[in-house]
Amino acid sequence: MKSFKYIEHTADVAIMASGDTLEEAFASAAEAMFEIITDSSPIEPTRQIVVETESDDMESLLVSFLSKMIVVFEVERMVLDSVEVKFDDSYRLTAIGTGEEFIEEKHGHGLHIKGVSYHMIEIFDGHGNGPSHVRVLFDV
Amino acid sequence: MAWHGPLNRLDDWRVEIPASYQSKSLQRFRLEMKVPGVIYADEKMLGSILADDSLEQVVNVATLPGIVGASMAMPDIHHGYGFPIGGVAAFDAADGIISPGGVGYDINCGVRLLRSDLTVDDIRSRVPQLIDQMFQNVPCGVGSEGSVRLSAEDTEQVLKKGSRWAVENGYGWSDDIDTTEDGGCIRGGEASVVSDTARKRGRSQLGTLGAGNHFLEIQMVDEIFDKKVADAFGIFGKGQIVTMIHTGSRGLGHQICTDFLEVMRRANKKYGIPLVDRELACAPASSIEGQDYFTAMKCGANYAWANRQVITHFVRQAFESVLGQSSKELG
Numbered sequence: 204m205k206s207f208k209y210i211e212h213t214a215d216v217a218i219m220a221s222g223d224t225l226e227e228a229f230a231s232a233a234e235a236m237f238e239i240i241t242d243s244s245p246i247e248p249t250r251q252i253v254v255e256t257e258s259d260d261m262e263s264l265l266v267s268f269l270s271k272m273i274v275v276f277e278v279e280r281m282v283l284d285s286v287e288v289k290f291d292d293s294y295r296l297t298a299i300g301t302g303e304e305f306i307e308e309k310h311g312h313g314l315h316i317k318g319v320s321y322h323m324i325e326i327f328d329g330h331g332n333g334p335s336h337v338r339v340l341f342d343v
Numbered sequence: 344m345a346w347h348g349p350l351n352r353l354d355d356w357r358v359e360i361p362a363s364y365q366s367k368s369l370q371r372f373r374l375e376m377k378v379p380g381v382i383y384a385d386e387k388m389l390g391s392i393l394a395d396d397s398l399e400q401v402v403n404v405a406t407l408p409g410i411v412g413a414s415m416a417m418p419d420i421h422h423g424y425g426f427p428i429g430g431v432a433a434f435d436a437a438d439g440i441i442s443p444g445g446v447g448y449d450i451n452c453g454v455r456l457l458r459s460d461l462t463v464d465d466i467r468s469r470v471p472q473l474i475d476q477m478f479q480n481v482p483c484g485v486g487s488e489g490s491v492r493l494s495a496e497d498t499e500q501v502l503k504k505g506s507r508w509a510v511e512n513g514y515g516w517s518d519d520i521d522t523t524e525d526g527g528c529i530r531g532g533e534a535s536v537v538s539d540t541a542r543k544r545g546r547s548q549l550g551t552l553g554a555g556n557h558f559l560e561i562q563m564v565d566e567i568f569d570k571k572v573a574d575a576f577g578i579f580g581k582g583q584i585v586t587m588i589h590t591g592s593r594g595l596g597h598q599i600c601t602d603f604l605e606v607m608r609r610a611n612k613k614y615g616i617p618l619v620d621r622e623l624a625c626a627p628a629s630s631i632e633g634q635d636y637f638t639a640m641k642c643g644a645n646y647a648w649a650n651r652q653v654i655t656h657f658v659r660q661a662f663e664s665v666l667g668q669s670s671k672e673l674g
Contacts, residue, residue, distance in 0.1 A: 213422075240485060262621075263608060270601050276486065277594050278543045311485040315554035318448045318597045321604075321621050322424040342424075342448055342597075343555055 205231035207238075210323075210338065216314065217323055217340040225328045225335040226288045226296075229265060232337050233272050233286040233298065239341065240276060242313035246284035248301040257295040261326050264294050265337055269319040272300075276316075280305045318342035346393045348402070350382075358382050358389065359413075366402050372619045376405035381413040382420065392420055400427040403619045407432070409439025409628070423447075425622025434628060440616065441633045442625035443603040443640070450599060450643030452591030455523070455651045457658060458577045460674030461584040463563050465666075472665045473561060480657035481559055482551045489550035491653060498542050499534040501549065505645030509652035514550075515659075519652060527648035532641040537595075538602050541639075545595030545646055550653035557590040559654065577674070588654050592647035599643045603636045 205227050207220040216239060220232035237246065254271050258264040268288075275281050283302035290296050305311070318341070325338040348366060351359045360380035369375065380401040384392055392398065397420050404426055405414035411433045420429035425444040434440055466473060482489055493501060501508045506520055506527025520526050534542065552559055564583040567573045578585070592599075610626035610633075611618055618624065626632040659670035666673065 258605070259609075263605065266601075267605065270598075273594070274540055274544065274598075277548075278540070280486075305486050307486055311487075313485055315485045317553075317555065317594070318601055320424050340424075 205234065207231050207235040212340065215320070215340055216316075216343050217338065219336055219338045221334050221336050223329075223334060224331070225326070225337075226290055228326075228335040228337045229268060229296070230286040230288040230298070232265070232269060232339055233288070233300070234283065236269065236272050236316055236341065237276075237283045237302070238313070239343075240313045240316060241282055241310040244282075244310045244312055246282050246310065247303045248284050249303045250281060250301070252279060252281055252283075252300045252302075254298045254300065255296070256298075259294055261294065262321065262324050264296065265324065265326060265339065266319050266321060268296060268298065269339065269341075273316060273319070275300060276305065282310050314343045316341045316343055346396075346398045348398065350389075353381070356383055356385055358384065360398065360402060360405075362405065364402060366399060368399070368619050369402065369406065372617060374406040374617060374619055376402060376414075377407075378405050378410050378413050380405055380416065382416040383418050384416075384420070388418055392416075395422040397422045397427040397429075400425070400620075401430060403623060404430060404432050404445075406619055407434070407440055407442070407623065407625065408616060409435040409437075411435055411439070425620050425624075436628055439628050440625035441628040441636055442623060443600045443607060443636055444622045444624060446600070446640055448597045448600045449591035449593075449647075450596035450640055451645075451647035452596075453589070453647065453651070455588040455655065456576065457586040457588065457655055458674060459584050459586070459662070460672075461662075461666075462582045463584060464582070466561075466584055469665055470561070473661060476661040476665050477559060477561075477658060480661045481654050483557070483559070484554050487551050487553075488547040489653075491547075491549045493546045493549060495542070498546055501545070501649045502534040502537060502542075502642035502645055503532045504528055505532070505648040506652040509649045509656070514653045514656040519655065523648065523652070525648075527645075527652060529641040529644050531638060532645045533638050534642060536635045536639045537599060537642050541595050541598035541602060544598050545593065548593040548595070549646075549650055550657055551593065551650075552588075552590045552654065553593050558587070559589070559658070560587045561585075562587050586658050588651050588658070590647070590650060590654065592643040593650060595646050596643040599639045603632075603639060606632050606636065 607624035
């Protein structure tokens with residue numbers, strides 16, 4: 204089950220995102236970003252986008268993946284309602300996002316996420332014995 | 344996390360963290376401060392500075408190769424990511440490092456003051472219309488796009504020329520360049536080192552304010568403390584109307600920082616630079632990675648200047664349309 208919660212932070216927005224697997228935790232963090240951007244406005248699942256990312260360790264894979272979500276928002280002008288993540292091999296992933304075109308009046312109610320930070324970053328893989336988590340901080 | 348390390352008061356305005364200080368993090372990474380930390384703060388200011396872990400960040404910066412003199416902190420110091428906000432550090436150009444985190448995500452974030460000949464009595468009754476028009480001309484907030492659409496070629500020119508691109512394309516007056524710091528451009532910006540993603544993020548955001556702590560305000564002069572400086576800025580007295588523009592390089596600058604933090608992370612391994620905090624990621628200033636970042640940083644800075652210049656133009660248009668006078672007449 205994907206879920207996320209806010210972690211108190213004075214200047215920016217930090218979250219802990221969880222899932223049954225690490226893939227789900229990554230996906231949950233991406234979904235959280237769009238909840239923050241749109242302030243949980245309804246998003247229709249009318250369009251899909253595929254995002255691929257690779258890096259050379261888990262933390263930078265997470266930062267790189269979530270940074271691509273900002274590009275989905277700012278360049279592709281899409282907001283996503285749901286994200287599925289699949290790790291291709293150790294430090295490479297493919298994500299499929301479902302959502303719709305960003306409409307300012309409909310979705311522009313939250314915070315603009317400008318960057319994804321390594322600050323406070325933490326990744327916990329439950330390896331199927333329990334939930335997995337990622338902790339990440341967004342520069343807003 | 345409050346500060347528990349040593350602090351020596353140098354004078355009423357400065358305290359020093361001696362270079363002999365070994366924080367727990369430094370011990371863990373077997374690193375030493377290469378220079379002392381110097382914090383510009385009186386006793387009163389120091390109270391709030393000690394409350395967060397910004398002084399640990401001053402210490403961490405002091406471990407970076409080639410740091411010159413001291414790892415400094417200005418009176419506004421507070422906790423940042425890797426480097427403290429309000430931190431100042433100089434590095435030897437030959438033996439030192441360059442770090443995107445030190446420059447920050449929002450490259451050349453800054454303010455511009457736009458003076459006018461107007462006084463508060465000239466606009467008092469029309470403030471709401473002025474504000475509405477400014478909101479319309481200068482988009483802000485989540486996902487806002489501007490009315491300027493840059494082609495790929497335009498983007499390259501913005502990154503190279505900064506404010507000059509804006510003025511050449513009708514966004515402002517040629518003397519705006521003369522009154523902008525550094526003439527609104529750092530020479531040597533070459534778009535080839537800026538990723539496609541960064542450029543794409545920049546194409547529809549010129550002339551937009553963004554979100555967060557960025558603002559566009561109509562302000563009124565209340566008191567002049569230094570007449571000579573005020574004269575130089577064209578500030579003539581109480582009640583004068585000015586506009587303050589606070590924004591930076593928007594998504595383009597952020598993407599340059601994101602891209603180069605990744606480049607630097609690899610460079611850190613390649614050049615064997617040990618880091619106490621990964622947000623301090625850096626490369627030797629003279630390396631190919633360091634030089635590429637320096638060039639990209641100039642591009643980000645130039646975009647920010649062009650952005651404030653385009654916004655300047657849109658603010659003038661807002662005043663013109665509401666007050667029915669040309670902006671040249673309004674000063």
